Amino acid sequence: MADLGLSMHAQSIAEPNVFWQQAAEAISWDLAPKTVLDDSNKPFYRWFSDGKMNTCFNALDRHVLAGRGEQTAIHYISPVTQHEYSITYQSALAQVKRLAGLMLSLGVSKGDRVVIYMPMVPETAYAMLACARIGAIHSVVFGGFAANELSTRINDAKPTLILSASCGIEPSGVVPYKPLLDDALSQAHHKVDHCIILNRTEYQAQLQSPRDLDWYSSLVEAPDADCISLAATDPLYVLYTSGTTGQPKGVVRDNGGHAVALAWSMKHIYDIGIGDVFWAASDVGWVVGHSYIVYGPLLVGATTIMYEGKPIGTPDAGAFWRIIEQKQVRSFFTAPTAIRAIKREDPEGDFIKQFDLTCLKQMYLAGERCDPDTLNWSQQHLGKPVIDHWWQTETGWPVAANLMGTDPIEIKPGSPARAVPGYQVEILDAMGVPVAPNESGNVVIKQPLPPGTLTTLWQNDKRYIDSYLSMYPGYYLTGDAGYIDEEGYLYIMSRIDDIINVAGHRLSTGRFEEVLCQHDAVAEAAVIGVQDKLKGQVPLGLVVLKNGVTMSDEALYKELLALVRHEIGPVASFRLVSAVQKLPKTRSGKILRATMRKIADNQEYTMPATIEDPQTLDIVRNALTKMGYANALTTEIT
Numbered sequence: 001m002a003d004l005g006l007s008m009h010a011q012s013i014a015e016p017n018v019f020w021q022q023a024a025e026a027i028s029w030d031l032a033p034k035t036v037l038d039d040s041n042k043p044f045y046r047w048f049s050d051g052k053m054n055t056c057f058n059a060l061d062r063h064v065l066a067g068r069g070e071q072t073a074i075h076y077i078s079p080v081t082q083h084e085y086s087i088t089y090q091s092a093l094a095q096v097k098r099l100a101g102l103m104l105s106l107g108v109s110k111g112d113r114v115v116i117y118m119p120m121v122p123e124t125a126y127a128m129l130a131c132a133r134i135g136a137i138h139s140v141v142f143g144g145f146a147a148n149e150l151s152t153r154i155n156d157a158k159p160t161l162i163l164s165a166s167c168g169i170e171p172s173g174v175v176p177y178k179p180l181l182d183d184a185l186s187q188a189h190h191k192v193d194h195c196i197i198l199n200r201t202e203y204q205a206q207l208q209s210p211r212d213l214d215w216y217s218s219l220v221e222a223p224d225a226d227c228i229s230l231a232a233t234d235p236l237y238v239l240y241t242s243g244t245t246g247q248p249k250g251v252v253r254d255n256g257g258h259a260v261a262l263a264w265s266m267k268h269i270y271d272i273g274i275g276d277v278f279w280a281a282s283d284v285g286w287v288v289g290h291s292y293i294v295y296g297p298l299l300v301g302a303t304t305i306m307y308e309g310k311p312i313g314t315p316d317a318g319a320f321w322r323i324i325e326q327k328q329v330r331s332f333f334t335a336p337t338a339i340r341a342i343k344r345e346d347p348e349g350d351f352i353k354q355f356d357l358t359c360l361k362q363m364y365l366a367g368e369r370c371d372p373d374t375l376n377w378s379q380q381h382l383g384k385p386v387i388d389h390w391w392q393t394e395t396g397w398p399v400a401a402n403l404m405g406t407d408p409i410e411i412k413p414g415s416p417a418r419a420v421p422g423y424q425v426e427i428l429d430a431m432g433v434p435v436a437p438n439e440s441g442n443v444v445i446k447q448p449l450p451p452g453t454l455t456t457l458w459q460n461d462k463r464y465i466d467s468y469l470s471m472y473p474g475y476y477l478t479g480d481a482g483y484i485d486e487e488g489y490l491y492i493m494s495r496i497d498d499i500i501n502v503a504g505h506r507l508s509t510g511r512f513e514e515v516l517c518q519h520d521a522v523a524e525a526a527v528i529g530v531q532d533k534l535k536g537q538v539p540l541g542l543v544v545l546k547n548g549v550t551m552s553d554e555a556l557y558k559e560l561l562a563l564v565r566h567e568i569g570p571v572a573s574f575r576l577v578s579a580v581q582k583l584p585k586t587r588s589g590k591i592l593r594a595t596m597r598k599i600a601d602n603q604e605y606t607m608p609a610t611i612e613d614p615q616t617l618d619i620v621r622n623a624l625t626k627m628g629y630a631n632a633l634t635t636e637i638t
């Protein structure tokens with residue numbers, strides 16, 4: 001039988017111009033592109049460089065013009081506040097037009113950056129779409145980040161305007177956002193003239209006049225704004241992601257390639273078209289939220305869900321299944337951590353049995369490595385295909401997936417299936433030589449990357465090249481290690497750098513270390529990601545204290561945990577820290593984090609030949625054991 005996925009993939013690599021020109025027909029262009037792949041400035045490949053369009057027009061206006069204005073665009077569900085309502089395409093468009101008009105009247109123009117620091121409310125989507133409408137470049141910052149992280153991003157993006165809300169809602173209660181914004185702005189050296197604040201009833205924020213404007217009262221007098229015709233290559237957004245240093249990387253996404261790729265993925269990967277209900281249970285602060293809560297579903301005229309709740313506790317482990325039944329969700333996307341949390345509360349899947357999930361055709365998992373147990377448990381209890389798939393903030397849409405809207409293939413637990421059309425994924429050894437099937441190496445993607453992937457890092461072409469393109473010229477380095485089996489299935493095993501993934505949140509150990517070293521008692525710090533049954537990985541810190549520190553361990557640890565939470569935010573989930581006399585290092589001074597991680601996780605390791613003091617490994621092992629790690633015999637391979 002013909003394998004449609006394979007033949008599509010082959011065509012996308014052999015004839016990218018033909019493949020993507022056809023895909024581009026799903027988008028309304030002001031000026032249809034004649035050039036598909038523009039390789040005139042390698043390694044900066046561009047797609048549809050002579051095309052003109054507007055992403056907001058494609059996400060809202062054209063559906064209204066086509067007579068679907070009364071269809072639901074967004075279902076908003078906030079279980080803690082008990083607010084729930086649906087917004088039609090027509091009314092979303094009215095909100096976005098008005099907000100875009102307000103932005104223009106505040107002096108925002110094409111190419112200006114607008115930072116959005118908001119919770120999971122429909123206004124966040126309006127803010128993103130209003131930017132897209134007038135060609136402003138949005139930069140959404142996840143609400144779980146602290147003021148300091150927000151100020152770093154403000155300094156880098158240099159926004160003209162900030163949109164925020166008085167608070168977010170977590171199961172633990174109201175999380176005030178506005179004081180964090182005020183703090184971030186006082187720390188930032190970049191100054192903004194205006195902030196538009198959504199004052200929620202759960203927490204009323206103090207507005208600082210004339211800087212701060214109340215969202216809805218300012219809209220009353222604002223004019224409506226039309227869509228501006230943009231070059232396909234104009235930036236749509238900058239989304240910061242953790243790099244190996246504390247300075248986050250501003251991933252730049254363009255308009256045209258992004259719209260084409262997302263529309264293609266909605267149909268071919270997620271099996272979603274006009275009028276279908278798609279739900280990505282993530283947060284708009286992450287790329288999943290950008291691509292699959294806001295843009296992807298709206299670009300194809302589907303209905304999306306903004307859920308301001310959690311998989312468990314809001315109110316129970318049946319929350320996802322209840323909403324899927326109520327809103328008739330066809331395809332559902334969440335992170336493995338969410339399923340592990342549900343499984344822990346409802347091991348027999350009793351909640352799942354309470355709902356009629358006939359509407360649900362498949363569930364997708366991504367954001368972190370999916371362990372086979374989690375996939376098998378959900379597949380067994382749901383009785384539906386569960387699709388692990390793999391991608392990154394940088395790629396913006398799936399690199400490897402089972403094409404459920406095209407030609408589903410066998411599910412192999414542990415693998416996110418095969419490379420998606422457009423992506424030529426290879427495994428290279430340290431010398432850049434392709435390895436044999438089933439052999440591990442660095443996962444790379446041959447350039448050009450397909451439409452919709454990052455075009456550069458914000459104002460930093462050099463870092464873009466250094467981070468992704470310099471190790472293997474002609475290839476994009478994903479930063480992941482893995483292998484491909486003889487049937488072309490990809491397996492992602494680990495990171496090759498010091499990035500950790502905590503409950504699907506990508507965090508830099510370098511940033512944790514910077515923060516720990518800010519404490520007066522700390523001379524040196526090393527942070528590693530250790531395995532965690534619920535969150536996949538959690539950060540663990542080992543600190544070397546300065547001479548003469550007299551504080552008790554207990555008091556010191558409490559201060560260090562609080563410091564990390566204050567500087568990075570609750571999303572850091574930093575709960576494990578211990579003092580050691582010395583850290584294991586090479587003779588050139590490099591901390592042996594990978595070896596420490598293996599010891600913590602009870603994996604085999606090789607004593608690095610260049611280690612400065614082998615006894616430091618015993619010191620670390622003792623500390624880890626006391627913290628509940630390294631508790632089985634870890635073998636050293638000699």
Ligand SMILES: CCC(=O)SCCNC(=O)CCNC(=O)[C@H](O)C(C)(C)COP(=O)(O)OP(=O)(O)OC[C@H]1O[C@@H](n2cnc3c(N)ncnc32)[C@H](O)[C@@H]1OP(=O)(O)O
Nearest residue numbers: 143144170282286288335337338366367391503504570571
């Ligand atoms: C494929 C491309 C990509 O990888 S893009 C990234 C994809 N990742 C995701 O979609 C993330 C998936 N994870 C999740 O959605 C959550 O972790 C789930 C599974 C729902 C669990 O949530 P939760 O119980 O809050 O745990 P957590 O580890 O996320 O949170 C830790 C602490 O941070 C807090 N937090 C979380 N979000 C916010 C927010 N928006 N605003 C303010 N605070 C936030 C949580 O309340 C929690 O705080 P605390 O430590 O319990 O006090």
